[in-house]
Amino acid sequence: MGKRPRAVEGENLWDEITALKRERILGEAVELFYRKGYLPTSVDAVAERLGATKPFVYYHFKSKVDLLVEICERGTREALAVIAAAVALDLGPQEKLERLVRDFTAVVLDHHKLVAIYFREQLNLPEEAAARIAAMRRDIDHHLRALLAEGREAGVFRFDNLAVASLIVAGMVSYAFAWYRESFSVPREEIADTMVAHVLRSLGAEPLARVGAAQR
Amino acid sequence: MGKRPRAVEGENLWDEITALKRERILGEAVELFYRKGYLPTSVDAVAERLGATKPFVYYHFKSKVDLLVEICERGTREALAVIAAAVALDLGPQEKLERLVRDFTAVVLDHHKLVAIYFREQLNLPEEAAARIAAMRRDIDHHLRALLAEGREAGVFRFDNLAVASLIVAGMVSYAFAWYRESFSVPREEIADTMVAHVLRSLGAEPLARVGAAQR
DNA sequence: CCAGGATTATACTGATTAGTATATTATTCA
DNA sequence: TGAATAATATACTAATCAGTATAATCCTGG
Known part of the structure; x- marks a missing residue:
């Protein structure tokens, strides 16, 4: 230049x-x-x-670790954004959760490399960045827990342990970073549909007719 | 000496x-x-x-990486062992799956450090060890898929996509390595119970009365 | 109580690499 | 055209650490 x-x-x-x-x-x-x-x-x-x-x-x-921080922060920020948006919707708990899971899954699949890097390299983040990202993850967790609690009180969801249920649900979606590849045979849309169906059922909610009906 | x-x-x-x-x-x-x-x-x-x-x-x-290989191999071997044992039981698909999830969860919790290390450090494994461990993981996946397929054909489980369903179930359990700590407030037994309940329901099976009944 | 192998420590080597000091080039404005 | 400054390269430094050569110990059988 x-x-x-x-x-x-x-x-x-x-x-x-x-x-x-x-x-x-x-x-x-x-x-x-x-x-x-x-x-x-x-x-x-x-x-x-x-x-x-x-x-x-x-x-x-400024430094090599700044690259890592930027990468890790981005994935988490995107996830938090769609999750916060979903719980803020003016809908019932089941509809909100469906939206949350669908959008969250989309983020994990779209940014699966960022997510994988974050999970692997957390320990290499400087204190301060790690704390910032951990705070976003806590927010995600709180949003999800609040929504599950709301749904349970409304009689839409059924489960025993709120804390564990929420971690399990987060795991179902997040863990996709570990197996998803660009070359994966199943299209993203279908993965998201399947994810929604499984999450809803795992919480004792009946999935809407559209998903989980036919067998392939 | x-x-x-x-x-x-x-x-x-x-x-x-x-x-x-x-x-x-x-x-x-x-x-x-x-x-x-x-x-x-x-x-x-x-x-x-x-x-x-x-x-x-x-x-x-012999070398530093041998330590890593031993650690990674151990966790995977234990998981494969309990999963292979569960699917070999002379029981119905639901009972076998319940056993599989309970024992698999126990292994993940008991050995959560090994599992966490394996997930993080996969890339640092030498080719040959990585292949050996990957083969065990494939076995785990095949066992789980076969059991889900068996249950679906028997009309006990309901889900759309076998491949994705199996990855989701594996994720629900495996992902515990990411959040479980010795200090975790919920006892392991209860985590395993909750896991069984959520997995079974996510597959459209009604959990047995013992689990998933009361709310806390 | 000594010989010999098993075990462990001291001290070194070689390779890698993050980060930087300094030089160089490219581009624009006056 | 010629400062002035932005952008990029060359070449170096300093630190870390896996792995090893060699020396020192320590036990046990004879």
Whole structure:
């Protein structure tokens, strides 16, 4: 590049270029962290995949761990966003949960690499970032628990232990990061449908007619 | 130690001592790998926790990665063992599944550190060990799928997609490694009961009266 | 009580790699 | 055109650590 032209008004081309560079760096980092792990991936390797060198990466990111933080934070933030949106809907508990599970599943599948990296590399996060992300996960957990409690009180859901039930439900969906691949034979929509059906039934709710009816 | 006395007949004290040393080394490795991760844990650190030094560890294990292999293999082997035992029972699909989920959950909780380490550190396993463990996981998956298929054909279970259903069920149980701690407030027995209830219901089977009846 | 193998420690090597100091190039504005 | 500055590269440093060569011990049988 060269001297940056004076900013005209807010967003200009150079901000976009810089943002693009950051995204490309992050993208290659995701690939390598996902396939080889965070620690075994050298910053040189990330740069090389971009046809650049290490200082290029360090010009755009303060440190290697910042790449990891950004990756881990993104996945969690997206999940929290759709979950918070679902519980805020003006619907009954079952409809809200259905929406929550469907959207949450979509996030886990779409960002399965981010989620996998987060689960694997949690320990390599700096204290402060780990705390921030843990707080988001707590929020997710609270939303889910509150919704399950609401549904149970309304007589829609049936289960014994709220804390465990909520962890089990979270596990059903989250765990998809461990088996989902781009090449997976079943389309995402169908996975989400199946997930909704299983979650609802595991909570003693009758799934709506649309899902869980026919056998394949 | 010193010169090893002549072996008397099979098991003698020295074999037991050697086995104990290996176990203690492995135990400390589990603690450190679990809390800090495999790569950030130095062999020196493992030795230090035993009041010994690095060559002590290398005398009993060929390499650092052998520790990891042993840890990962153990958890998976135990899980496969109880699952294979459950599906081999001479019972109906629902009873077999109940047993499978209960015992599988117990293994995951009892060995949650091993399971957590395996999930995190898979990528650091040497090719050959990774393949051996992957084969065990495939066996687990096949057992579970076969049992679900059997139950569906018998009209006991209802679900759409066999492959996805089986992954979801496996996830409900396995994912406990991510949230279970020794300090967890709910006793293991109750977690296992809850797990059984949720799995059975998620498959459209009515849980037996004993579980899932009362609300707390 | 000594010989010899089993066991453990001290001290080193070699490789990797995050991060940086410094040089270089590219681009724009005056 | 020529500062001035943004962007990128080259080349280095410092730290870490797996693994090992070698030395020191320690037990046990004879």
